[in-house]
Amino acid sequence: MSTLDRPRLKSIPSAPTGPRSAKQGGPRPAVGASKGVAEGVPIAVRPDPHAATPPRPNGRFPVAWLRICAPxxxxxxxxxxxxxxxxxxxxxxxxxxxxxxDHENHRDACPLRAPQEGRAAA
Structure with a gap:
């Protein structure tokens, strides 16, 4: 079968005739330069919700939470x-x-809140 008898396919590109160099990319951003983000995407880093809560100025921090939802x-x-x-x-x-x-009773019995006595405290 000669090349004239075959139907020409659209998906086969023609082969290049010689070697070509690759296109160079654009200039890279400098260290610390804005990389550009999509519009509407927050760029501020939010705190980790699973991280421990930092102590307050008086040295206290939350240990237990009670959440009530009453629609x-x-x-x-x-x-x-x-x-x-x-x-x-x-x-x-x-x-x-x-x-x-039960939450109020646990507040008094919690090992994290109750002061330890004796050897366990040392």
Whole structure:
């Protein structure tokens, strides 16, 4: 079959006739220069939500959190979390009230908040 008998295919490009040098890229930004970001993309670095909270000026910092969500038509929900590893949740009026009381009791019994006595303190 000769080249004249074959149909010409659109997807096959013609081969280059000789060697060519590659195109050079544009100038690179200097160190610290703005790299340019898409519009609407925040460039500020946000704090890590999983990082420990820094102490306040008085030396205290949060250890336990109680989050309560009570939308009008739905049942209320609550979560109780502590840095000691305690993580509990409740759904419904009675269970949420019980979790609030349990969270208050944990505040007094938490090993991170309760002062240690004797040899364990040393």
């Amino acid at each position: 009008r038509p739905a049942a209320p929900t609550a979560t109780s979390r502590c840095l000691c590893g305690r993580d509990r949740s409740a759904v419904g009026h009675g269970k949420v009230l019980a979790l609030i009381a």
